Every structure is written in structure tokens, then in C-alpha cells.
Amino acid sequence: MLGALSMFSGGRGSGFGRGRGRGQEPPEGIPAAFRPEDPAEGLSVPAPRSAPAGREGPSPDALSEGFGHRPVMPAECLEALAVRPDGSYADLTLGGGGHSRLVLDRLGPGGRLLCLDLDPEPLEAARAWAASDPRVTLRRGSFADLPAHADAAGMPPLDGVLADLGPSSRQMLAPERGLSFGSDGPLDMRLDPDGPVTAADLVNSLPEKELADLVYALSGERASRKLAAEIVRRRRQKPFATTLELAEVARRVVRPPSSGKRVHPATRLFLALRIEVNGELKALEALLSRVRDCLAPGGRLAVISFHSLEDRMVKDLFRPGPKSIPRLWDPLWKKPLVPGRAEELANPRSRSAKLRAAARTDGPAPDSQAAGPFAPPGPTAR
Numbered sequence: 001m002l003g004a005l006s007m008f009s010g011g012r013g014s015g016f017g018r019g020r021g022r023g024q025e026p027p028e029g030i031p032a033a034f035r036p037e038d039p040a041e042g043l044s045v046p047a048p049r050s051a052p053a054g055r056e057g058p059s060p061d062a063l064s065e066g067f068g069h070r071p072v073m074p075a076e077c078l079e080a081l082a083v084r085p086d087g088s089y090a091d092l093t094l095g096g097g098g099h100s101r102l103v104l105d106r107l108g109p110g111g112r113l114l115c116l117d118l119d120p121e122p123l124e125a126a127r128a129w130a131a132s133d134p135r136v137t138l139r140r141g142s143f144a145d146l147p148a149h150a151d152a153a154g155m156p157p158l159d160g161v162l163a164d165l166g167p168s169s170r171q172m173l174a175p176e177r178g179l180s181f182g183s184d185g186p187l188d189m190r191l192d193p194d195g196p197v198t199a200a201d202l203v204n205s206l207p208e209k210e211l212a213d214l215v216y217a218l219s220g221e222r223a224s225r226k227l228a229a230e231i232v233r234r235r236r237q238k239p240f241a242t243t244l245e246l247a248e249v250a251r252r253v254v255r256p257p258s259s260g261k262r263v264h265p266a267t268r269l270f271l272a273l274r275i276e277v278n279g280e281l282k283a284l285e286a287l288l289s290r291v292r293d294c295l296a297p298g299g300r301l302a303v304i305s306f307h308s309l310e311d312r313m314v315k316d317l318f319r320p321g322p323k324s325i326p327r328l329w330d331p332l333w334k335k336p337l338v339p340g341r342a343e344e345l346a347n348p349r350s351r352s353a354k355l356r357a358a359a360r361t362d363g364p365a366p367d368s369q370a371a372g373p374f375a376p377p378g379p380t381a382r
């Protein structure tokens with residue numbers, strides 16, 4: 001059941017825990033989306049920094065069209081994808097469709113856009129602008145299966161692929177999704193409503209040690225052992241059913257950070273459970289191991305992550321190997337791009353975003369790509 005933990009095997013000694021004493025600073029990677037001090041959305045986003053004159057396209061507000069999710073770093077994503085009018089692109093995380101529509105706006109009649117999402121709701125919402133557009137194919141499913149989706153959609157080798165990871169603001173704020181401790185709802189957390197495991201399943205059934213290890217590995221929560229013990233004690237009386245029941249346990253057990261930062265005590269617990277429920281690291285691992293084969297030479301991969309473990313996976317993929325080995329990726333920038341101050345103010349949920357992008361080199365894909373970025377170091381592993 002513990003997909004992510006098996007990736008970072010070693011539990012406390014790896015993942016977030018790597019190289020950090022338990023009394024030290026907490027790790028990075030707590031998404032802004034979880035921060036309780038986030039003001040409500042509703043401010044406008046500045047014009048994309050690199051949009052050429054006359055090609056600004058719709059504003060981010062217009063792009064979300066009531067879906068309630070603003071595209072993060074829109075101009076930077078366009079720069080990363082370098083959209084050509086006749087190119088073929090895939091938005092692996094459709095959400096409110098903001099990024100998709102920016103790409104579509106730059107495609108000519110011969111361009112193609114494949115949009116994926118696990119959740120049927122964004123796909124339904126996208127019908128309004130995509131259903132009658134022959135350039136767009138909407139598909140439900142995981143980006144872990146990108147090659148199959150691209151094949152089924154009859155996509156040519158892709159010129160650009162964008163993944164904007166994690167839940168959308170809309171999913172975060174919907175009480176019935178159970179992703180937020182800010183309102184009461186079923187303890188669910190599935191982005192795919194047909195997914196096999198809910199957060200309630202995990203907290204009501206995992207052995208105490210597994211639960212503690214999971215929470216620590218995926219979120220760096222220092223009180224993970226105490227939390228797990230309290231959860232197990234509480235569930236003997238009555239299984240957890242709602243978000244607020246679980247948040248209340250965290251409120252009693254987790255001490256506020258010594259830094260004085262306002263972080264809700266349940267933040268890391270909810271983050272870890274969401275990642276595990278949705279197999280988020282596993283899905284990213286699968287995508288990173290397969291995406292190069294879906295790209296045309298020179299095709300771009302751009303990934304927006306909100307969690308340091310995800311960012312590290314992307315960074316590792318793009319990292320060049322020994323000089324004797326042909327490069328597989330040419331990173332566009334040495335460091336990830338992050339939102340500017342103006343975007344952070346206009347869209348607080350963008351605060352922990354990091355964008356990395358690289359172009360597929362011309363070289364042949366070595367066998368080790370199939371083994372993924374976590375393949376043991378070898379002559380062709382990256």
C-alpha cells in the first residue's frame with residue numbers, strides 16, 4: 001500500500017529525512033496551498049513577462065473561467081514549451097485549463113494538444129472550449145501512462161509536455177474532496193474519485209510504525225511518531241471519518257514551529273496522506289521514466305512542482321551524467337524558475353512552485369531510461 005515509501009526506502013533515513021537531524025529546521029516543500037494564512041484568491045495576475053506584444057492572449061482570470069484555479073507562471077511555461085503553431089503538445093494536468101488554453105492560443109490549425117487529468121471534473125469543464133476544437137483531445141487518466149494516452153490520441157512525437165503537479169485550488173477548496181483541514185468533509189483526498197484508497201483507509205488501517213514512517217518521509221513532520229500513536233489510540237474508539245476529526249488530533253499533538261511561522265498543525269499530516277493516497281511520487285517517477293520516448297528530438301519537458309521531493313526527482317532526471325555519456329536532456333535553466341513577487345501576491349498558491357524545463361537531446365534513448373531516474377548509477381543512468 002505504501003507506494004511512495006517504497007520509492008524512498010529506508011523511511012526516516014531517506015526522503016525528507018535525509019541528512020537532517022530531527023531537531024533541525026523542517027524541510028522545504030510544504031505547498032503554499034496548505035498554508036492557512038493564504039488570503040482568498042481574487043486578485044489579478046500580472047501580464048506574462050515574456051508575452052510578445054499583441055500575443056498576450058486571455059488573462060489568467062479569463063483562463064480559469066470560474067474554475068477557480070489560476071495557472072502558475074504562465075509566461076515562464078510558454079517560454080519553456082516554445083510553442084510552434086504546427087507543433088504537438090501535451091498538458092498532463094489539465095485542471096482549470098489555464099495552461100492548456102495558453103498553448104492552444106498559440107497553435108495554428110495544424111497544431112495538436114492532448115489534455116489529461118485523473119479527475120473527470122476538469123475534463124467536463126474543458127468541453128466548453130475544447131469539444132468543438134479538432135486540435136484538442138481530452139483524455140481521463142494518469143500521466144504515468146502518457147505513452148498509452150499519446151498513442152490512443154494519435155499524437156505525433158510531442159514538441160512539448162507540461163506537468164503542473166498536485167491538486168488544483170478547486171480540488172483543495174472543495175470540502176467533499178477532503179483535502180483541506182479548513183473545512184469539514186469526508187476523509188477522502190482522492191484526486192481520482194475512483195481511486196482505490198482514501199485517506200480514511202490509511203489512517204484507520206495502517207500499522208502505527210508504517211503510518212509514522214509515511215508521514216515523516218513524505219512531509220518531514222517531526223511529531224510523526226506521536227501523531228501516529230495518537231491516531232491509533234483514537235481509531236480504537238471510533239474510526240476516523242472526517243477531515244476535522246483528524247485535524248483535531250494534529251492540533252492536540254503537533255507543537256507550533258519554533259520559527260513562529262503560522263503553519264497549521266495538520267499541514268504536514270494532510271500533505272503526506274494526500275501524496276500517498278494519490279500515489280503522486282510513483283506517478284511522477286513513471287512519467288519521468290517514459291516521457292523522453294514520447295518527445296520529438298528537441299521537444300521540451302516542463303514540470304511545475306510544489307514539493308521538494310518532486311523537484312529533486314525532476315532535477316535528477318535533467319542532471320547530466322559522466323562526460324563520456326551522451327546527454328539525454330539539455331536543461332533550459334541552471335536553477336528552477338520561481339514565481340516573482342507580483343505573482344506570489346496575486347496568487348499566494350504559487351508561492352512554493354518551482355519550474356524546471358529541459359529539451360530532449362537528439363541522441364538515442366538508452367535502455368536505462370526505461371528504468372527511470374532512480375535506476376542505480378550505471379554507464380547510462382542519469
Ligand SMILES: C[S@@+](CC[C@H](N)C(=O)[O-])C[C@H]1O[C@@H](n2cnc3c(N)ncnc32)[C@H](O)[C@@H]1O
Nearest residue numbers: 071093095096097098099117118142143164168
Ligand atoms: C495544479 S492542477 C493543474 C492546473 C492547470 N495547470 C491550470 O492551469 O489550471 C493539477 C491537476 O492535475 C491533475 N492530476 C494530478 N495528478 C495527476 C496524474 N497523475 N495524472 C493526470 N492528472 C493528474 C489533478 O486532478 C489536477 O486537476
